[in-house]
Amino acid sequence: EIVLTQSPGTLSLSPGERVTLSCRASQSGSSSYLVWYQQKPGQAPRLLIHGASSRATGVPDRFSGSGSGTDFTLSISRLEPEDFAVYYCQQYGSSPPTFGGGTKVEIK
Amino acid sequence: QVHLVQSGAEVKKPGASVKVSCRASGYTFTSYGFSWVRQAPGQGLEWVGWISGYNGNTDYAQKFQGRVTMTTDTSTSTAYMELRSLRYDDTAVYYCVRDCSTKTCLHGYYWGQGTLVTVSS
Numbered sequence: 001e002i003v004l005t006q007s008p009g010t011l012s013l014s015p016g017e018r019v020t021l022s023c024r025a026s027q028s029g030s031s032s033y034l035v036w037y038q039q040k041p042g043q044a045p046r047l048l049i050h051g052a053s054s055r056a057t058g059v060p061d062r063f064s065g066s067g068s069g070t071d072f073t074l075s076i077s078r079l080e081p082e083d084f085a086v087y088y089c090q091q092y093g094s095s096p097p098t099f100g101g102g103t104k105v106e107i108k
Numbered sequence: 109q110v111h112l113v114q115s116g117a118e119v120k121k122p123g124a125s126v127k128v129s130c131r132a133s134g135y136t137f138t139s140y141g142f143s144w145v146r147q148a149p150g151q152g153l154e155w156v157g158w159i160s161g162y163n164g165n166t167d168y169a170q171k172f173q174g175r176v177t178m179t180t181d182t183s184t185s186t187a188y189m190e191l192r193s194l195r196y197d198d199t200a201v202y203y204c205v206r207d208c209s210t211k212t213c214l215h216g217y218y219w220g221q222g223t224l225v226t227v228s229s
Contacts, residue, residue: 035215044222047217057217092214095211096155100152
């Protein structure tokens with residue numbers, strides 16, 4: 001199965017800052033099958049990005065995704081208070097679908 | 109609009125079984141499938157398996173083979189996940205997620221609210 005490694009584990013940042021999260025896959029697969037989720041405490045994950053770079057419906061344009069092959073990135077241009085959460089990448093190009101371990105973005 | 113509503117929290121003893129339901133509304137049930145994803149307390153997300161809402165075909169994660177059974181009831185637009193021989197490390201929130209009908213293509217836009225399953229003696 002494809003192992004997804006996210007880094008860093010935790011980021012401590014202030015509102016207004018730019019953030020870049022990394023997701024590295026153990027083997028190359030189609031970037032069409034790489035997605036990003038945001039999860040807040042007590043809530044189900046929310047789909048942010050699909051196809052590595054396409055924003056899901058209703059997602060603000062401060063969120064962007066990029067990458068191909070084995071290296072993918074989620075960027076948030078200016079952190080808003082509601083963006084402090086845990087972010088997961090996930091692939092479904094190869095069965096079983098697998099998730100990264102998550103990156104927690106916390107308020108500094 | 110699409111809604112996935114799951115059954116309530118469960119407390120089970122080790123070795124018991126649990127069956128979680130996920131009632132779908134707002135779309136044609138047989139045009140999609142379901143994945144089940146779990147999350148242990150304070151941990152990440154883990155795919156448990158998939159079932160087709162069209163024909164009931166299933167695909168289970170190897171880790172759960174032999175212990176999990178997923179079914180659907182098209183008359184009530186409900187998907188079910190049964191997990192047997194529960195262990196303490198099965199304690200988690202279990203989510204249903206709308207998925208593709210022919211195989212898993214998990215990129216979950218629609219999630220249930222989650223069902224906490226606690227395994228405790």
